[in-house]
Amino acid sequence: MPRGDGTGPIGGGGRGRGMGRGGPQAAGPGGFCVCPACGERVPHQRGVPCTGVRCPKCGQAMARQ
Secondary structure, eight states, X not given: OOOSSSOSTTTOSOSOOSOOSOSGGXXXXXXXXXXXXXXXXXXXXXXXXXXXXXXXXXXXXXXXO
């Protein structure tokens, strides 16, 4: 029996369980990877996280823009 707190059969366990639309997953396949140290930008490659790409100038891990 639902108690009004979202835990009943209709509530399904509450709110906030979705993935949402923020963060790198929402950025899509395009865009750039940017070096936080020197500002170098390289095109983002689909399926390759920017944190796994090293900056060609200084060797730091890149971040998604």
